[in-house]
Amino acid sequence: MKAYIEIIRNSFLTGITYRVNTLLRIFGAVVSLLVQISLWYVLFQSKPDATSHIGAIKLSEMVTYTIVSTLTHIIISNQVIMRLDNKIKTGQIAMDLIKPMSLKAILGSEMIGTTLYNVIFRSLPILLIGIFLFSFQFSGWLNLAFFIIALFNAAVIFFELSYIVGLTGFWYTTVWHMGRVLDNAIRVFGGSFIPLWFFPESLYHISMFLPFRFIYYTPILIYIGKVDMKGVIEIILQQWVWIAILIIIEKVIWKFGIKKLVIQGG
Amino acid sequence: MSIIKVENLTKQFKRTKRKKGFFGAIKTLFSNEYEIKTAVHDVSFSVEKGEIVGYIGPNGAGKSTTIKTLVGILVPTSGNAEVKGIIPYQSRIENARNIGVVFGQRTQLWWDIPVVDSINLMRHMYKIQDALFEENMKIFSQVLGIDEFINTPVRQLSLGQRMRADLCVSLLHSPDILYLDEPTIGLDVVVKENIRNFIKKINKEMGTTIVLTTHDMDDIEMLCHRLIVIDKGHLMYDGDMGSLKAKYGSNERLTIITEKSDVDLKGLLALGVSEFKYNGIKADIQYETDKINAMGILEWMMQRCRVKDFSIHQVNIEEVIRKMYRELDERSKMMK
Numbered sequence: 001m002k003a004y005i006e007i008i009r010n011s012f013l014t015g016i017t018y019r020v021n022t023l024l025r026i027f028g029a030v031v032s033l034l035v036q037i038s039l040w041y042v043l044f045q046s047k048p049d050a051t052s053h054i055g056a057i058k059l060s061e062m063v064t065y066t067i068v069s070t071l072t073h074i075i076i077s078n079q080v081i082m083r084l085d086n087k088i089k090t091g092q093i094a095m096d097l098i099k100p101m102s103l104k105a106i107l108g109s110e111m112i113g114t115t116l117y118n119v120i121f122r123s124l125p126i127l128l129i130g131i132f133l134f135s136f137q138f139s140g141w142l143n144l145a146f147f148i149i150a151l152f153n154a155a156v157i158f159f160e161l162s163y164i165v166g167l168t169g170f171w172y173t174t175v176w177h178m179g180r181v182l183d184n185a186i187r188v189f190g191g192s193f194i195p196l197w198f199f200p201e202s203l204y205h206i207s208m209f210l211p212f213r214f215i216y217y218t219p220i221l222i223y224i225g226k227v228d229m230k231g232v233i234e235i236i237l238q239q240w241v242w243i244a245i246l247i248i249i250e251k252v253i254w255k256f257g258i259k260k261l262v263i264q265g266g
Numbered sequence: 267m268s269i270i271k272v273e274n275l276t277k278q279f280k281r282t283k284r285k286k287g288f289f290g291a292i293k294t295l296f297s298n299e300y301e302i303k304t305a306v307h308d309v310s311f312s313v314e315k316g317e318i319v320g321y322i323g324p325n326g327a328g329k330s331t332t333i334k335t336l337v338g339i340l341v342p343t344s345g346n347a348e349v350k351g352i353i354p355y356q357s358r359i360e361n362a363r364n365i366g367v368v369f370g371q372r373t374q375l376w377w378d379i380p381v382v383d384s385i386n387l388m389r390h391m392y393k394i395q396d397a398l399f400e401e402n403m404k405i406f407s408q409v410l411g412i413d414e415f416i417n418t419p420v421r422q423l424s425l426g427q428r429m430r431a432d433l434c435v436s437l438l439h440s441p442d443i444l445y446l447d448e449p450t451i452g453l454d455v456v457v458k459e460n461i462r463n464f465i466k467k468i469n470k471e472m473g474t475t476i477v478l479t480t481h482d483m484d485d486i487e488m489l490c491h492r493l494i495v496i497d498k499g500h501l502m503y504d505g506d507m508g509s510l511k512a513k514y515g516s517n518e519r520l521t522i523i524t525e526k527s528d529v530d531l532k533g534l535l536a537l538g539v540s541e542f543k544y545n546g547i548k549a550d551i552q553y554e555t556d557k558i559n560a561m562g563i564l565e566w567m568m569q570r571c572r573v574k575d576f577s578i579h580q581v582n583i584e585e586v587i588r589k590m591y592r593e594l595d596e597r598s599k600m601m602k
Binding site: 002005006007009010013014017018091092094095097098099100101102258259261 | 334339367
């Protein structure tokens with residue numbers, strides 16, 4: 001247990017080593033948030049609300065959605081694919097595999113450390129901007145509590161997806177491009193920029209069969225209060241089902257992949 | 267009881283056949299052709315507890331592949347390996363507790379943060395008892411001088427410091443077996459010496475079994491009780507240093523400086539000299555010690571010209587290995 005804490009601590013410390021990097025990333029996130037919100041202001045210009053699959057959507061709800069989505073992105077994002085890609089390509093993965101700890105536990109702990117750093121140094125500025133510059137809605141403690149549970153599950157789902165994609169590097173050596181594919185799939189079907197409620201019927205149906213909407217769309221629905229209690233429980237249960245499915249897939253891939261692994265270099 | 271057992275180990279890699287040139291590279295994208303490369307072929311050996319074994323061979327001989335199988339990160343194509351009764355590639359994590367590994371070209375330290383943070387992580391990862399931890403840290407500070415740079419981020423360390431720190435973290439849990447893959451690569455003479463002494467000390471005081479791969483023949487001469495030589499995946503030699511020298515190194519070299527003369531040294535060939543070079547002043551003569559000795563050659567020379575100076579070069583392991591590699595190379599060329 002203490003080993004996990006040490007890894008979390010070390011990766012947190014690694015994060016704060018590069019101060020300029022931290023500042024620039026905060027700046028980048030703020031700019032991206034401003035662009036998205038301005039876009040929604042323009043789109044909503046003449047109308048009080050917009051029609052969607054789940055009823056009328058107000059501008060203030062859309063702004064809140066965008067802010068929560070940006071925060072979610074900062075909190076759940078991980079560098080698992082980039083890290084694995086790099087480790088496999090350079091052979092550095094050997095150094096993780098000689099430790100009495102599973103690779104997944106090492107990567108998972110590293111991710112928690114980075115997340116901790118992100119929550120403290122990157123999400124706070126966004127939250128402050130949301131509260132003071134825009135009409136960021138606080139929608140009650142109960143919603144917040146369920147949102148946090150759903151957000152945790154979302155982070156696990158995203159981690160599992162990244163880990164699975166990363167493990168395919170055992171066959172293909174380099175996987176960062178697949179990471180881009182995954183990112184884009186999540187961007188579209190997860191609803192990180194455009195909520196699924198604005199999707200055309202066909203795309204909306206496709207997204208129902210994919211795990212991606214459980215990363216952004218459904219947790220944010222819970223926060224904004226667009227689902228009732230029954231819906232909330234359903235979402236969380238479905239998240240768990242997806243986590244179970246992804247863990248099974250990951251175990252199978254690991255079992256075959258580890259035999260394929262070629263440690264590159266000397 | 268052998269602590270490491272390797273039986274008929276074979277590892278093959280499959281890789282895409284690459285075609286030459288730009289269009290070849292494009293063709294490669296769509297082709298399904300593979301070639302099989304055998305990195306290790308039917309290798310068997312065993313290592314006893316407390317031994318220091320030098321595992322050597324030319325570049326690309328299959329040394330690292332063997333080590334990687336023994337630490338559990340490569341699964342052999344056929345054959346078995348057993349380390350302390352555990353099959354490493356089946357119980358990788360269990361095996362990891364018994365071993366320490368240093369790959370000279372890589373580091374297991376956290377790059378951006380001070381050494382001490384990596385040390386603390388290892389302490390908890392291997393669940394090292396406080397007493398053992400403090401005892402080991404005391405030894406490492408004394409011998410490796412870890413204290414001097416324990417609070418420096420790893421990326422700011424010199425290569426020598428980094429290697430010392432890497433040795434430290436891989437030995438913190440007092441492993442039974444230590445694998446060293448080129449531990450002295452790129453280091454200066456003083457640091458090399460320091461690290462060799464440390465390895466010796468660890469072996470003597472803790473009884474750690476050490477498997478060492480290296481290209482530095484001084485490492486071998488000063489550390490290893492036993493040598494295993496591998497080339498192109500095949501085991502070539504397994505035994506102590508003395509017999510290897512006897513087998514490949516019956517040559518000695520004699521350098522003689524003479525006053526200018528035009529003696530033809532061809533006459534020496536009949537006496538047991540295997541090779542010579544002479545430019546009228548400096549003669550470089552190689553001979554086999556069981557046929558002729560330095561005295562014999564000197565007497566022969568002195569009868570024919572004025573000898574000003576001479577020196578005898580004992581066979582050292584470097585020459586033995588060089589000769590051996592060359593013979594291996596020639597043998598494989600002949601087979602083709």
